[in-house]
Amino acid sequence: MEEQQASKDSKLSALEVEAIEMFINFLKLIGLPKSVGEIYGLLFVSPRPLAMDTIIERLDISLGAASQGLKLLRNLGAVKAVYSPGDRRDHFVADLELSTFATVFIKEELMPRMERGLERIKRMEEILPALPPDDRKATEARIKRLRHWLDKGQKMLPWIMKFLLR
Amino acid sequence: MEEQQASKDSKLSALEVEAIEMFINFLKLIGLPKSVGEIYGLLFVSPRPLAMDTIIERLDISLGAASQGLKLLRNLGAVKAVYSPGDRRDHFVADLELSTFATVFIKEELMPRMERGLERIKRMEEILPALPPDDRKATEARIKRLRHWLDKGQKMLPWIMKFLLR
């Protein structure tokens, strides 16, 4: 009579909830949807591999979300499928190497943007000479500053990566 | 007869378009909406302060978006209002110190999450002893790893900040 909560998270332990919320928050930071954070959080604290069924049931998410989320996480390298003898289903484990997320973010989000940024700057610099002389000086200074920051960023990234990878 | 484009960006120079697109992309990265990127981008390449009217007109955005976007940018410290003699309107300039964005992001997004993360970890560690012995070991290791990463991150941040600020 006091069981039977709204069918919701009744199946998750306090520890699991903490881990899940934590990863929802962190992964949101790098633009991943809630469901992905949930899945990774659950797998992260799970002492044994989980099948998709289990994940769906315990997190109470849809088939599609689970499948897509797992796919994404596998592509990132944050989750691996392991073989489970005598079971047709795939089972999933979290790769505990958290640097993966930071690394992926840097490689797939930051770096490409910086490259495109540099291209833009080059184009802007080409346009500069055609500006009215009064404005040119000021604008030139600004673009130079932009470039300076991009360069700085690009120098910094490899260093951060190194730090992340041990 | 070949003028009169769809009333759209006809008022923006190629240079402005580049800058705007660039900032839309970068600011999106730290979770800011398109309109904010547009405003900052326009101000960044503008050799002189712009009034809100001008911003609205040239970017073709709404009054509300302009007001809110400018407010946000002012709060971040990325835009300043300057006095323009003989004009009732506020005029806005971009603060060229791009580190502002990174700094704000770190301070308002990253750091708080890390703190909340540490709290969670502490709570998880308290729960640990109550786990079934077989699982405990494995889970303990995972949580230790989590903590390790958070610590690492927290150590890294001040360093990054220092790097950003010159």
Place this chain on the structure above:
DNA sequence: AGTCCGTTTCATTTTTTCTTGAAACAAATG
């Protein structure tokens, strides 16, 4: 080959986030 079990895909729905514009507000002007 046919059935079953598990997974992926994707059109649709739901949720979240952003934008709009009208109304309230403020502050300078005549």
Place this chain on the structure above:
DNA sequence: CATTTGTTTCAAGAAAAAATGAAACGGACT
């Protein structure tokens, strides 16, 4: 002090992102 000009606020609408679930798929077992 009424009016005009400029700005903020916020409820409603539009757009974007994420979740759902049914249908298609694929591969193992009989």
